[in-house]
Amino acid sequence: MSAQSTLRKGRRARRRQLTLAPATVVLLALAFTMVFPLFYLASTALRPASEYGSNPFTLPSTLTLDNIVAAWDSGQLGRLTLNSLLVVTVGVTIVVLVSSAAAFAIVHLPLPTRLRSTSRAGAILLLALPASVLIVPVTSVVVDLGLMNTHLGLILVYASLQLPFGIFMMVAFFEGVPFEILEAAVVDGAGSVRQFFQIALPLARPAVATLAALTALMMWNELLFGLLILQDPSSRTITAGVALLKSAFAGSSNASVQSAGLLIATIGPLVLFAIANRSLMRGLVAGAVK
Amino acid sequence: MTVRELPQRTGVIGVPPVAPVARRRRRVPIGIWFLLPAVILLLLFRVAPVGYAFVYSLTDWNGIGDPQFIGLENYARIFTDPVALTAILNNFWLLLSLPLWIFIPMLIAILIWEGMALGRAIRYALIVPLLLSPAVLGLYYALMLQKFGPVNEFLTFIGLPMLTREWLADTETVVPVFIAIVLWGAIGIGTLMFSAGMASVDESLYDAAEIDGAGFWQRHFAVTLPHLRPVTTFWAIFVLISFFTGMFPLLFTLTNGGPGYASTTIDLYIFQLAYNNGDLGYSTALGLATLILLSGLALVQLRLLNRRQS
Numbered sequence: 001m002s003a004q005s006t007l008r009k010g011r012r013a014r015r016r017q018l019t020l021a022p023a024t025v026v027l028l029a030l031a032f033t034m035v036f037p038l039f040y041l042a043s044t045a046l047r048p049a050s051e052y053g054s055n056p057f058t059l060p061s062t063l064t065l066d067n068i069v070a071a072w073d074s075g076q077l078g079r080l081t082l083n084s085l086l087v088v089t090v091g092v093t094i095v096v097l098v099s100s101a102a103a104f105a106i107v108h109l110p111l112p113t114r115l116r117s118t119s120r121a122g123a124i125l126l127l128a129l130p131a132s133v134l135i136v137p138v139t140s141v142v143v144d145l146g147l148m149n150t151h152l153g154l155i156l157v158y159a160s161l162q163l164p165f166g167i168f169m170m171v172a173f174f175e176g177v178p179f180e181i182l183e184a185a186v187v188d189g190a191g192s193v194r195q196f197f198q199i200a201l202p203l204a205r206p207a208v209a210t211l212a213a214l215t216a217l218m219m220w221n222e223l224l225f226g227l228l229i230l231q232d233p234s235s236r237t238i239t240a241g242v243a244l245l246k247s248a249f250a251g252s253s254n255a256s257v258q259s260a261g262l263l264i265a266t267i268g269p270l271v272l273f274a275i276a277n278r279s280l281m282r283g284l285v286a287g288a289v290k
Numbered sequence: 291m292t293v294r295e296l297p298q299r300t301g302v303i304g305v306p307p308v309a310p311v312a313r314r315r316r317r318v319p320i321g322i323w324f325l326l327p328a329v330i331l332l333l334l335f336r337v338a339p340v341g342y343a344f345v346y347s348l349t350d351w352n353g354i355g356d357p358q359f360i361g362l363e364n365y366a367r368i369f370t371d372p373v374a375l376t377a378i379l380n381n382f383w384l385l386l387s388l389p390l391w392i393f394i395p396m397l398i399a400i401l402i403w404e405g406m407a408l409g410r411a412i413r414y415a416l417i418v419p420l421l422l423s424p425a426v427l428g429l430y431y432a433l434m435l436q437k438f439g440p441v442n443e444f445l446t447f448i449g450l451p452m453l454t455r456e457w458l459a460d461t462e463t464v465v466p467v468f469i470a471i472v473l474w475g476a477i478g479i480g481t482l483m484f485s486a487g488m489a490s491v492d493e494s495l496y497d498a499a500e501i502d503g504a505g506f507w508q509r510h511f512a513v514t515l516p517h518l519r520p521v522t523t524f525w526a527i528f529v530l531i532s533f534f535t536g537m538f539p540l541l542f543t544l545t546n547g548g549p550g551y552a553s554t555t556i557d558l559y560i561f562q563l564a565y566n567n568g569d570l571g572y573s574t575a576l577g578l579a580t581l582i583l584l585s586g587l588a589l590v591q592l593r594l595l596n597r598r599q600s
Contacts, residue, residue, distance in 0.1 A: 005541070008484060020404065020406045024401075027398060027401065028408065030416075031411070031415035033474070034418045034419055034478065035415050035418050037419070037426075038422075043566035051596035098327045101325070103450075104324055105325040109321030110321050111321035111325070119325060119328075126332060126337075128527075130531055130534070130535035130581070131339075132557050132561075133534070134578075134581075135560065135561060135564055136343070136573050136574045137338075137574060160331050163328055163332055164332070192320045193326070196324070198520045214557065221425070222423075222539075222541075223423065223424070227565065242426065243425040243429070262426050265423070265426055269421040272421075281417070281482065284417075284420075284479055284482050
């Protein structure tokens with residue numbers, strides 16, 4: 001871009017911003033509604049229950065941790081958070097390893113040709129097949145495998161939900177890696193396994209990070225199978241537990257406690273966003289930039 | 291055959307430079323081992339259920355006893371079941387709102403691209419609902435839309451007390467409200483998608499259009515829309531699928547289908563049939579029927595979006 005056109009862009013940009021001012025105001029209002037939940041939940045949770053309902057748009061005059069403590073105790077939220085952490089950690093590990101291995105095989109390893117193309121097509125097809133309408137058959141499979149009401153059962157279901165996308169993503173990545181990089185290892189006589197773990201995976205770190213972040217977000221926030229597969233209240237994920245909070249806390253006098261519970265439930269994804277926001281943003285548009 | 295001679299741009303590792311074909315056939319290709327875990331998991335949890343579904347949908351089953359074969363009765367029941375019909379109607383309303391789901395994020399992405407002030411911050415802000423799970427959002431809005439909740443308070447505050455109502459308990463408002471909420475939640479990703487699509491547009495096309503005297507709307511109609519076609523197609527299909535399969539978490543915590551069944555959608559009903567009523571055969575049949583309907587709709591949508599080209 002020449003210096004002249006950059007100047008033109010500068011002046012034009014400012015003029016444009018003026019003409020767009022009304023739209024900007026509308027969008028700022030919209031953006032406000034998007035962030036407001038965080039503010040509202042924090043504000044409601046941190047003020048005494050007796051002050052609930054009094055002008056939620058201002059900061060509370062007195063801060064209290066009572067609601068948070070109450071939500072934590074009565075909802076066993078500590079335990080539920082640990083459950084979620086367990087499910088997400090193991091689940092993400094499985095998805096990343098299995099997707100990468102499968103993608104590595106599809107792109108680089110000797111396979112019967114028909115199998116290679118079928119796997120590719122299969123991954124794409126499964127991407128479009130929603131599992132949430134097939135809940136009865138899926139839970140049937142879980143029951144038949146003896147994994148009902150176990151964390152492992154939920155983890156495997158979650159993994160199976162993310163695998164098609166994971167494979168799709170890692171195949172796209174590996175296809176973009178020039179073979180020469182791996183060739184050096186072949187010359188050195190390294191076997192496939194070593195090539196995978198010592199070269200391909202480290203090379204794929206950005207793609208792996210993105211996949212891990214997206215998978216973590218999906219598994220943390222998933223509700224449907226969380227409710228179906230884990231029946232024991234103390235083994236549930238925090239999302240499932242919080243979704244059922246409504247029946248636990250009835251009446252608006254407990255809205256403060258409920259808000260506290262919701263606030264606690266959002267900490268996980270917020271931490272994830274703080275750590276991995278570039279990976280997340282990149283991953284969310286992965287489908288658009290083809 | 292050396293590795294370099296293989297026609298693929300990618301090499302095939304693990305094949306020794308001089309490998310007698312006979313020896314390779316006796317060993318299991320190493321790739322199979324790498325592929326196996328994925329294949330097992332997917333066959334077990336994604337493919338097998340489809341087969342199960344066909345069988346279970348033809349039965350009456352409560353999950354405890356044995357399934358009783360009843361043929362196509364479950365499918366016939368869909369047409370006379372008032373709840374199913376309400377759910378289908380609600381999904382139909384969602385379908386009608388599809389243009390909003392496409393053009394609102396698109397417009398926002400265009401505005402941000404055009405250099406609107408605070409564009410980046412706005413884009414980040416729009417993402418927040420995505421981080422909060424739909425379950426949390428449902429409970430949040432249930433709190434917000436209560437009779438004496440913040441929304442009604444705000445309406446009174448700005449001088450519109452006649453508009454206050456029990457938004458989620460009123461059969462006339464519950465459906466528009468929930469559609470507005472799900473749309474609101476999706477604007478963030480939609481904007482991200484279209485923004486990513488905008489990033490690769492050829493700016494000289496806009497300059498050319500401006501020289502020809504095209505205004506804001508004309509410019510974008512002529513240049514942006516065609517450029518964004520693949521993104522739009524992808525997004526539209528994604529949204530369409532989510533209408534029939536992704537409404538559950540938010541609705542479960544927002545209204546649980548209520549009042550009565552007024553805000554039930556198909557995927558919520560499928561869940562309730564299984565979870566609350568133990569009517570597993572019917573739930574499966576409804577699920578399969580939805581899948582078939584969804585495939586049909588997706589094909590129609592693909593055809594519509596591709597026809598606009600010519």
